Amino acid sequence: MSTTEVLLQQLITGLSNGMIIALIALGYTMVYGIIELINFAHGDLFMLGGFLALTIVGMLGLDATTGNATTFVAVGGLVAISAIFCGSLNWTIDRLAYKPLRRAPKLAPLVSAIGVSFVLMNIGLFWGGLPMDVFSDGVAAAAPKDFPALASNKNLLGEASDIRFTVKELMVLVITVPLMIGLTMYVKYTRTGKAMRAVAQNPIAAQLMGIDVNRVIGTTFIIGGALGGAASVIYSLYNNTIHFQMGYRAGMDAFTAAVLGGIGSLPGAMLGGLLIGLVRAMSDQYIEARWTNAVVFTILILILIFRPSGLLGARLREKV
Amino acid sequence: MSRWAQSRASWLKPDFVFLAVALVIPVLDLILxxxxxxxxxxxxxxxxxxxxxxxxxxxxxxxxxxxxxxxxxxxxxxxxxxxxxxxxxxxxxxxxxxxxxxxxxxxxxxxxxxxxxxxxxxxxxxxxxxxxxxxxxxxxxxxxxxxxxxxxxxxxxxxxxxxxxxxxxxxxxxxxxxxxxxxxxxxxxxxxxxxxxxxxxxxxxxxxxxxxxxxxxxxxxxxxxxxxxxxxxxxxxxxxxxxxxxxxxxxxxxxxxxxxxxxxxxxxxxxxxxxxxxxxxxxxxxxxxxxxxxxxxxxxxxxxxxxxxxxxxxxxxxxxxxxxxxxxxxxxxxxxxSRRVKAELHHDEPPKPADRLCPNCGYPTGTSTVCTECGATVAASS
CATH class of the missing domain: 1.10.3470 (ABC transporter involved in vitamin B12 uptake, BtuC)
Structure with a gap:
């Protein structure tokens, strides 16, 4: 492979991973935009979505040999079920753990979210111990789980090509792009979307205009969680392995993406996700894979210090 | 509180209880x-x-x-x-x-x-x-x-x-x-x-x-x-x-x-x-x-x-x-x-005397029974 080809290949990989990161980042940025909470549990919610998807795949007995049409329907169904599951779980968590703390000092819900994150991680550990084939009959619950390659590794550019753009990468695009466009339209053109923007701008003023703020916050948690759930299915199909601690890593990448794009900004989260995906791919290739996480965290810290409003975020002055 | 009572109280502080427990444990371990x-x-x-x-x-x-x-x-x-x-x-x-x-x-x-x-x-x-x-x-x-x-x-x-x-x-x-x-x-x-x-x-x-x-x-x-x-x-x-x-x-x-x-x-x-x-x-x-x-x-x-x-x-x-x-x-x-943290985290529950307002002019009166701003009498703190 020539150096250009290597670069192109890393661009494809980076953008595909970036799309997934962006989808998770949207969940962080929406919740932060509306109640200024770093929803630390979001990554672990995403992880549970992957475990649910694997459970369903196991129950239906799907694997790489399943026919194309069935797989197509199944993947759509997995995305929908996982999204509904994560959306409702996120809403429930908000009701139980964050809602009672709305008036508490600002760090209280963050600490609570860290707690929720640990609880979900433990649920993931137990989930991996279910006596099912896909979880290797519950032995070694903590081990990474193989996710069947429903989307194939077939190169769409022809087997002769050195650059690989596979069915998997196409799948990532086909699922994430409509979701992002749909979200943007929803927030821009629907009444609920308008209410969300109003609450994000000023909750008290929004309430005075007759907006049910709690309902809007609930909707935000549902949508954010649903996007995380959808992302978890794509992530599992793309990487073919899931682990009960993957939420932390994916969550930190996505949070970095949200901060990089400007936390609270939807286009920011999408842009940030793509950039973090690219940075990871380039760092894997040109620095060293073992330094990639450190690179991402360094970016996170540098942005927080020098440009906390991110690339696309509005510059806000701290209110006293 | 007398000086003696004060010093006695300080010896009952949790710190010293912990120290006592910590000193007893190795002894217990020897016995059992x-x-x-x-x-x-x-x-x-x-x-x-x-x-x-x-x-x-x-x-x-x-x-x-x-x-x-x-x-x-x-x-x-x-x-x-x-x-x-x-x-x-x-x-x-x-x-x-x-x-x-x-x-x-x-x-x-x-x-x-x-x-x-x-x-x-x-x-x-x-x-x-x-x-x-x-x-x-x-x-x-x-x-x-x-x-x-x-x-x-x-x-x-x-x-x-x-x-x-x-x-x-x-x-x-x-x-x-x-x-x-x-x-x-x-x-x-x-x-x-x-x-x-x-x-x-x-x-x-x-x-x-x-x-x-x-x-x-x-x-x-x-x-x-x-x-x-x-x-x-x-x-x-x-x-x-x-x-x-x-x-x-x-x-x-x-x-x-x-x-x-x-x-x-x-x-x-x-x-x-x-x-x-x-x-x-x-x-x-x-x-x-x-x-x-x-x-x-x-x-x-x-x-x-x-x-x-x-x-x-x-x-x-x-x-x-x-x-x-x-x-x-x-x-x-x-x-x-800690006493201070507790007071801060529960500030919305019991009204502190300092938060009482004069019914006449709305000026905070603290514990005083007479408003310092308008001179109106404020109900004595309960």
């Missing part, structure tokens, strides 16, 4: 050998008490959420190792290395704190978390200095008046750890009651008001950060010496940091005795109760590694997580609250 192995596991509790007390300066007193204490512990571990190991030129021996470890930790704290402490609360929390991850990666990857995942070993054991410590007998270690905990508690008490401690607390309560009182908040936060980092490094140094090795860098991960946060929050943010209780409860659960329960259930055939849920020690994340969620929801001031 092997009784739940409490004695040898107590070191873990002492270690986390020091870590918790370090975090308490940053989070409890100064109100900055710090999610990366494990990084400073790791810095302490490696600083101790590099300063004392035979394979490096320094070879300070146990006491010299242990004395220098907090200095290295404080410098690292200043290095991280100086650019970041101007950040808002939640952003600072994320920066400390990121720092923790970076430190782990650096320790793992810079193999020429840190020996990567193998760790640096062996490290010197302490030598007190010619008595060589060994791994097999835990009592000397026990009293060494306990002694250092006592010193750290004394240090914390002195800080709490000093000008510096009051400055910490004023920054926590209201940064703007603190600035108006002439406190340089950035400098005060930096001092808190450095002090916290120094104590966490001290804990790390002690731990390295006890292990006789640095262990793997992955041992000092996010979960250790969160465990420390749990200790401070469950015990009572900003209260030294509370942190000691928090360490006792949380580490007691983690390394005593769950471990012993697992062993017992396995002997009884009630739990096996084949069933992940039947092993009590697999529930620990659940327990830590629920502890954080439930404490935030129902008792954010902790089990042994």
């Amino acid at each position: 050998p092997g009784f739940l192995q409490i004695g040898s596991q107590m070191r873990q509790i002492f270690l986390f008490a020091i870590l918790g007390l370090g975090l308490n300066i940053v989070t409890g007193f100064t109100g900055l959420l710090h999610l990366g204490v494990a990084a400073f512990m790791a810095i302490g571990v490696y600083a101790f190792a590099i300063l004392s190991s035979e394979i490096y030129p320094f070879r300070f021996g146990f006491w010299g290395a242990l004395a220098l470890t907090p200095v290295v930790g404080a410098l690292a704290g200043l290095l991280l704190g100086a650019p970041t402490l101007r950040l808002r609360g939640d952003y600072l929390a994320i920066v400390t978390l990121g720092f923790g991850e970076i430190v782990q990666d650096v320790l793992r990857n810079v193999e020429t200095v840190t020996k990567g995942t193998q760790g640096i070993n062996p490290l010197p054991y302490p030598n007190v008046f010619g008595y060589e410590f060994v791994t097999e007998t835990y009592q000397p270690w026990y009293f060494l750890f306990l002694g250092i905990v006592v010193l750290v508690v004394a240090l914390n008490r002195n800080i709490e009651n000093s000008r510096l401690g009051r400055a910490f607390i004023s920054v926590r309560e209201d940064e703007l008001a603190a600035t108006c009182m002439g406190i340089n908040t950035v400098k005060i936060k930096l001092v808190a950060f450095a002090l916290g980092a120094a104590l966490c490094s001290l804990a790390g140094g002690l731990w390295a010496s006890y292990l006789g090795s640095t262990g793997e860098p992955g041992n000092y991960d996010f979960q250790v940091s969160i465990l420390a946060v749990c200790i401070v929050i469950v015990g009572g943010m900003g209260n030294i005795s509370g942190v000691l209780l928090g360490a006792l409860v949380m580490i007691g659960i983690d390394s005593l109760v769950l471990v012993q329960l697992t062993r017992y259930l396995q002997q009884q055939g009630l739990s096996s590694t084949a069933n992940v849920m039947s092993m009590p020690n697999n529930w620990k994340y659940m327990i830590f997580g629920l502890a954080l969620v439930l404490m935030m929801r129902f008792k954010p001031e902790g089990l042994l609250p």
Whole structure:
């Protein structure tokens, strides 16, 4: 492979991973935009979505040999079920753990979210111990789980090509792009979307205009969680392995993406996700894979210090 | 209260109760050998008490959420190792290395704190978390200095008046750890009651008001950060010496940091005795109760590694997580609250006299029965 080809290949990989990161980042940025909470549990919610998807795949007995049409329907169904599951779980968590703390000092819900994150991680550990084939009959619950390659590794550019753009990468695009466009339209053109923007701008003023703020916050948690759930299915199909601690890593990448794009900004989260995906791919290739996480965290810290409003975020002055 | 009653009360303070319990445990262990192995596991509790007390300066007193204490512990571990190991030129021996470890930790704290402490609360929390991850990666990857995942070993054991410590007998270690905990508690008490401690607390309560009182908040936060980092490094140094090795860098991960946060929050943010209780409860659960329960259930055939849920020690994340969620929801001031934190967190519940307003002109009247603004009579406080 020539150096250009290597670069192109890393661009494809980076953008595909970036799309997934962006989808998770949207969940962080929406919740932060509306109640200024770093929803630390979001990554672990995403992880549970992957475990649910694997459970369903196991129950239906799907694997790489399943026919194309069935797989197509199944993947759509997995995305929908996982999204509904994560959306409702996120809403429930908000009701139980964050809602009672709305008036508490600002760090209280963050600490609570860290707690929720640990609880979900433990649920993931137990989930991996279910006596099912896909979880290797519950032995070694903590081990990474193989996710069947429903989307194939077939190169769409022809087997002769050195650059690989596979069915998997196409799948990532086909699922994430409509979701992002749909979200943007929803927030821009629907009444609920308008209410969300109003609450994000000023909750008290929004309430005075007759907006049910709690309902809007609930909707935000549902949508954010649903996007995380959808992302978890794509992530599992793309990487073919899931682990009960993957939420932390994916969550930190996505949070970095949200901060990089400007936390609270939807286009920011999408842009940030793509950039973090690219940075990871380039760092894997040109620095060293073992330094990639450190690179991402360094970016996170540098942005927080020098440009906390991110690339696309509005510059806000701290209110006293 | 008479002077005598006051001094008696001070001896009943939780600190001294803890000290008494800590002194009784090795005796108990002698009488009932092997009784739940409490004695040898107590070191873990002492270690986390020091870590918790370090975090308490940053989070409890100064109100900055710090999610990366494990990084400073790791810095302490490696600083101790590099300063004392035979394979490096320094070879300070146990006491010299242990004395220098907090200095290295404080410098690292200043290095991280100086650019970041101007950040808002939640952003600072994320920066400390990121720092923790970076430190782990650096320790793992810079193999020429840190020996990567193998760790640096062996490290010197302490030598007190010619008595060589060994791994097999835990009592000397026990009293060494306990002694250092006592010193750290004394240090914390002195800080709490000093000008510096009051400055910490004023920054926590209201940064703007603190600035108006002439406190340089950035400098005060930096001092808190450095002090916290120094104590966490001290804990790390002690731990390295006890292990006789640095262990793997992955041992000092996010979960250790969160465990420390749990200790401070469950015990009572900003209260030294509370942190000691928090360490006792949380580490007691983690390394005593769950471990012993697992062993017992396995002997009884009630739990096996084949069933992940039947092993009590697999529930620990659940327990830590629920502890954080439930404490935030129902008792954010902790089990042994600091009076000030409790008042702050429950300010919306009982109306304080100072919040009473004059019914005539709306001016706050405090405890006075006559309004200072318009002279109207205010109902006497109930």
